[in-house]
Amino acid sequence: MEPRNPDDLDGLRAASDVLGLDALLSDVERAVRDVVRGFADERIRPDIGDWFDRAVFPAELVPELGKLGLLGMTLEGYGCPGRSSVEYGLAALELEAGDSGIRTFVSVQGSLAMGSIHRWGSEEQKQEWLPGMARGEVIGCFGLTEPSAGSDPSSMKTFARRDGDDWILSGSKRWIGLASIAQMAVVWAQTEGGVRGFIVPTDSPGFGVTVLEPKGSMRASIQCELHFDDIRLPASALLAGARGLRGPFEALNEARYGIVWGSLGAARDSYEAALRHALRREQFGRPIAAFQLTQQKLVNMVLELQKGALLALNLGRAKDAGSLTPAQISLGKLNNVREAIAIAREARTILGGDGVLLENSPIRHAANLESVRTYEGTDEVHTLILGQHLTGISAFTDVRP
Structure with a gap:
């Protein structure tokens, strides 16, 4: 038997698929995988070592990810792609083969921020935010973890109190991906009625962001600490469908x-x-x-x-x-x-x-x-x-x- 050719990557992959798992995928699923694999090969691999070394998130890729239909990939309507969970999984695999930081962006944008609005938001909130986020024109982040509340989110100290029809948000969040380049944040806070979610524009007065660096991991990504100094939010900022930690x-x-x-x-x-x-x-x-x-x-x-x-x-x-x-x-x-x-x-x-x-x-x-x-x-x-x-x-x- 001849040694495998190290330059024949397709041949190496075929030999490595000992169980023939590729045959378990549909033609559509393989097509999605191949498109994202090509994107990773062309747009991530050539520069990822430099981005990682310089701790740079390649924000220029965001609209391209939107054009490929990778943002809010499994969500239906509002300009979202509406693809299957298996297709999304294959896309996540190929993106992370490029780098975890790029796949993390897609996860934060699509699963956490967009997913929360799609599942719990009002029709007006969905119409306002989801189309632009699906195109990569608007970047979102997701604020749950706090400096003293990681594995135990029930102990979060961020609090939103009622003031007439408005809400006043105070507190902090930590390890929040993308926050320094985001236009909006989905923030979870304690209220007198339990944990509730809010859509918070990042240009709101009292919204502060500190980038957490230097890091030895996820260097081609962005993680931040958020500070909320009595941010006034209208009643329409509340994700009305979400109550409690669910x-x-x-x-x-x-x-x-x-x-x-x-x-x-x-x-x-x-x-x-x-x-x-x-x-x-x-x-x-x-x-x-x-x-x-x-x-x-x-x-x-x-x-x-x-x-x-x-x-x-x-x-x-x-x-x-x-x-x-x-x-x-x-x-x-x-x-x-x-x-x-x-x-x-x-x-x-x-x-x-x-x-x-x-x-x-x-x-x-x-x-x-x-x-x-x-x-x-x-x-x-x-x-x-x-x-x-x-x-x-x-x-x-x-x-x-």
Whole structure:
């Protein structure tokens, strides 16, 4: 048998699809995947090392993402694409194969900000915001996490009080993606009637943004801290359909679903970089791909990639059928991100010293995935969600005095 050609990426991908998973996709699904893959190859890969190094988010890509129909991808009406959950998952995978920061933008814009308005907003709010956001002309962010309220959003201190027909918003949020370039924020706050959501234009008097930097992860993205200094909002700013934590949690589940797929993209790109390097790099008179330990590493990566893809596709089919549960999403996010980090780290070892150069993707993916592992629910949170599902006992015990 002849050694694989490292320059034949299509051939390497076909050989790596040991289970023939590509055949489980429809022609439409493969077409969506191929379009987004081409976009990542042409518009992300050539510059992502430089963007990551300089900590630059490529805002010029936003209208292009809108033109491709990737913003609010599964939402219906109001100029939104209305594609299937599997199609969205495949798009998330290909974008994150480029970089987690780009896929994160699509998730924040589409699943969190647009999704909240689409699900809980009034007809007037949907008409005002969603078409421009779908085109990438308006950027949104999502304010839930606070400096002292991450895994426990019920302890948030941001508060909105009534003042006649208006609301007065005070408090702060932390680790809010895109906020410094956004025109609007979906902000969740305590009220006398429980947690409610508000649409807050970022040019509102009293709205402050601090970019969180420097970072060692997600450098081609933007994360911020928000400050609300008695912002006056009209009654029309309220997302009237959302009451309690169900509102933000349903948005988070949409984002978590995208991560199940997206993390596979970072893992696959890391594996492919390692495979191609192993076929090219010679030591002791032969390619390092010929050594047993290198082959063992590559095989272990493919095992987890194939299992992760089966898991993601099964969840996607369930989501399109309307039967996907939060516990299933937690299982997917916990497993695929955890395995993706392991793959990226192992891929780096195959590249040896060159693996620390940003011209090679595994070190960047490994760094990014540390953030992906933390946001939209840590490993611990998803473990306890699954533990409660298995035992019927909640371990989220209130231990505060």
